[in-house]
Amino acid sequence: MPMSPAASIPLQILLPALAGLGLAVGSFLNVVIHRLPLMLEQQWLTALHEAEPTEAALPARRLTLFWPPSQCPHCAQPVRPWQNIPLLSYLLLRGRCGHCRAPISARYPMVELACGLGFGLLAALVPQSPGTLALASVLTAALLALAVIDLEQRLLPDVIVLPLLWLGLLANLHGRFVSLPEAVLGAVAGYGVLWMVSRLYRLLRDRDGMGEGDLKLLAALGAWFGWQMLAPMLLLASLGALVTLAVLWPTGRAARFEHVPFGTFLGAAGWICLLMQLIGR
Template sequence: MIDDALGALLTPLGLALLGLCIGSFLNVVVHRLPLMMERAWKLESAEMLGVAAPDVAPLTLSKPASRCPHCGHRIRWYENIPLLSWIALRGRCSACKAPISARYPLVELATGLLFAALAWRFPAQAPTFVWCGFVAALVALALIDWDTTLLPDSITLPLLWGGLIAAALGWTGIALSTAVWGAVAGYLALWSVYWLFKLTTGKEGMGAGDFKLLAALGAWLGWQMLLPIVLAASLLGAVVGIAMKFGGSLREGRYVPFGPFLAGAGLVVLYAGPERVRGWMGWA
């Protein structure tokens, strides 16, 4: 009975439905986690300075319940069904009719499709659920970094350790030594670029979160995939940055965060597979 249920969940349809639900949760993570970090920084700063702590309302991923930011209407359970509720509500709050961003259903849909694709990439394998966690973390990190230029340690570090543990248990198909060296090389590669750029220009070209994200990608995908990931992320980032610059959406003094492109390149390597990536690079 358990095997049948597990087998049904590991089908493209089963993983797509799981992905829709996880995508709904990721919307909460992307919105609330940066706010939670900001509040924690304010409280820590007040404690260090010896001043009165700011009056901030408690905020976690589960509390308070989701509400409309315009009128405060509490979102009922049937208004929070992934994808379907947004369609049924025609993209508007049921109380005040204010528009609900299309990004919410798009994140749910994208996560569902990415999970479904894992069923073809890793057919009928229980470790597929581990890769679901990897994908979900990358989606959350990409969106948070795009919004805030932050890559939270609360996601990057568990992702890094998760990759090493998964390799040790034989769930990712790469040797533990390959995962360890992937993490080491991933961190040191961008750390070196950071310091070379800073010593040359006196400016910071990226944040430490990028080092940790590439280290996590190396732990999950192996050190051999680091160069393709960095090349693809750099190329895509440059194209998007130039397009935004000429389109006027990139303000003077601002920069395009690198994390979303690292995450995207990591997903491409995951779904393409190492053999195909080596072929693209012209490696034997």
């Protein structure tokens, strides 16, 4: 029976277990993707109100990732436990709310499936320690959340990106993926390269062409994989963006990418580089 040296657990057990965990994590990521931008907006409005008090009403209820419990965005009815089973509930409900029958976004099962498949693939590929598998899983979940949030909201929240940067540096204290000097140079160069590109674009076009979140995300990926992987990641992300726009152009849907969610493509490129690192070890 094949064994995974990661924890001396049979691969036949480890792989479905990690895939199942990925489905559950994907379900939570859907909550993060939906609520985190709203939470940040609430915080911004509260800070603005405190700085310049107005008669405008603040949100009556403070939103968190855990409260209120999951509910339908259309009818506000609570989601029952059996309606919240990753992937399976969507299929049983045929993609509609169990109360008002309003359609449920296909994003929910897609994120759950992507996270489940991603975790399962990591279990099959990682031949190292449980620590490497855990770090790779955290990075996978974070990049997936960032990619979807940027696609939907054109936002890369610092509350995810910055901890990812520090975790990348900590992971490489003892050379988990690359040496610490390479990781530090990767973080500095990752931010610096896109900073120069964004400033040059502003000089030429007199408007911003890239958000600060993109700069910080590339810095975080540089901290994980070192400065040598910055060029391949940028190339993959740029090609991904260009191919996507080329495919959508004849349909007329390319117009929705007036501001290209480059973080989405950076996240995908970062995950591909993670797989390349793990396969090459």
